[in-house]
Amino acid sequence: MEHYYFDNAATTPVSASVVQAMTAVLANDFGNASSTHSFGRRAHDLLDQSRRTIAQSINAASVDEVIFTSGGTESDNTAIMSTAAAYGDRGHHIITTAIEHPAVLQTMARLEKQGFEVTYLPVDQLGYVTAAQVAQALRPDTILVSIMMGNNEIGTIEPIKEIGALLADRPVVFHTDAVQAYGVLPIDVQALNVDFLSVSGHKLHGPKGVGFLYAKNGVKLVPFMNGGEQEHKRRAGTENIPGIVGLAQAVRDLDGPNKATKQANLLALKQAVLKELAQAQVDYHINGPEPMDSLPHVLNLWFPGLPTNLALTNLDLRGFAVSGGSACTAGSLEPSHVLTALYGANAAEISESLRISFGSENTLAQAQALGQALVTVVSDYLGH
Incomplete structure (x- = not known):
């Protein structure tokens, strides 16, 4: 059958081109990207090439705005927990929606236990929220708005550009979970005016265990993992070069x-x-x-x-x-x-x-x- x-x-399923790209790295490029010898430099070159590919795919202003992670869950957690840590002295109010991915909702629940107040915006019967709802929910102590770009269960595409325009001149960090949207929609982070954007490789025929977080230059980022100084001191842990190369190949396939x-x-x-x-x-x-x-x-x-x-x-x-x-x-x-x-x-x-x-x-x-x-x-x- x-x-x-x-x-x-x-x-x-992982595409043939991604398997080929990853297999070549696994067979030939085992170096640690933090090492200064030739093996390490080769790994670091692959890391740089992959970062450029991904930065270009979202029209990031700088390649350094791309941080490699283990996937969408880590990217979501990093954006939300970092904002709470970096801007918690400014306020303790966060806005999200009732239909976010558990990686967002459970992180919000964790912050509520730490004294943050979260407003969960309701959606209509098609799953939409509006910029007007966000505007109405904003308070002087709001530090973060986190709204997914595309819903993973019903496919609703939220008005991220309109919400970004609303928040452009306000001291509020804007995060969007683009895990379902990135592989199928054109994304320009500058046009959307987002500060953080989360993506996972295994949703676009890339490998599991790798993704990235776009973090706009100038937005404070407080790492929640301690360790080495990888990813410009923003995400500790030896980079998964085969996975990152596979992710970049999946992104090239969508060019x-x-x-x-x-x-x-x-x-x-x-x-x-x-x-x-x-x-x-x-x-x-x-x-x-x-x-x-x-x-x-x-x-x-x-x-x-x-x-x-x-x-x-x-x-x-x-x-x-x-x-x-x-x-x-x-x-x-x-x-x-x-x-x-x-x-x-x-x-x-x-x-x-x-x-x-x-x-x-x-x-x-x-x-x-x-x-x-x-x-x-x-x-x-x-x-x-």
């Missing part, structure tokens, strides 16, 4: 028009699944914005009357891997905090929805086959 992977918002092409291809896959459901007259509803308005790789569907766990099992038995929500919480019995924020704690959508997320290795034929499998599962269970 063929197996098809449609859970790319959880993680993506320029490649990202726009990927965006169009992913949207076509999404529409192919919906076309199969529509032709079979399956009763479904989209959670979040319409396909053209959301992240092109994320599709969250409610099938009234079809329990999520039953649908997941039956699709898996047919060779299709999808999910019921964020992979970071899927192993628990807790309901999706994102769908709860949209519909309320007792809504049927919470226990009857599926997240389908597409990647570069999916084909149109696979998407059509997934749509047909969904039709079969719904029909078998609901009897029509």
Whole structure:
């Protein structure tokens, strides 16, 4: 039986070009980038080249604004905890949203235990917050606004540029979690006016265990790991050169028009699944914005009357891997905090929805086959 992977918002398969780039480093370049001999200098050159590639991809003003980390969670934690440590003498108020990734929400909960006050902005039924909501929530003691660029469960793209413009002349640090957005949307950190931006390699066909944090020059950064002076004293620990080179290769693969092409291809896959459901007259509803308005790789569907766990099992038995929500919480019995924020704690959508997320290795034929499998599962269970 063929197996098809449609859970790319959880993680993506590593591309052949990334495997090749990493294998070459693993085989030939084992030096420590902090060493001054030829082996170390070679590793440091690879580090510099990778940093330039990534800085250019987001239009950073300086290559030094890119800090390599272990991934999105560390990048989120660093941005938030650093701001609390660096600017806590100015105020103890933070603004975020109710639908952030657990890496943000749990860090906020930690800060609340330390005496910080966090405002969790509600979202509408499509998952949006507005710049007006942020403006209304701002206080004289607000030091940080942290709002994700694209939601990992329903694909909502938040108005980061408008919020950045609102905060441009205010003494407030602005962080955005771009883990889901970076691989599919064009990003210009200067146009967005963000101070921190988080990215993870394994969401864009790169390796796990590596990511980066964009930190705007002039914004204070207090490292929360102690150790050596790597990453210009901002992130201790010997750099993962093979992983960083793999991340940079994944970024090169998305260069320029490649990202726009990927965006169009992913949207076509999404529409192919919906076309199969529509032709079979399956009763479904989209959670979040319409396909053209959301992240092109994320599709969250409610099938009234079809329990999520039953649908997941039956699709898996047919060779299709999808999910019921964020992979970071899927192993628990807790309901999706994102769908709860949209519909309320007792809504049927919470226990009857599926997240389908597409990647570069999916084909149109696979998407059509997934749509047909969904039709079969719904029909078998609901009897029509």
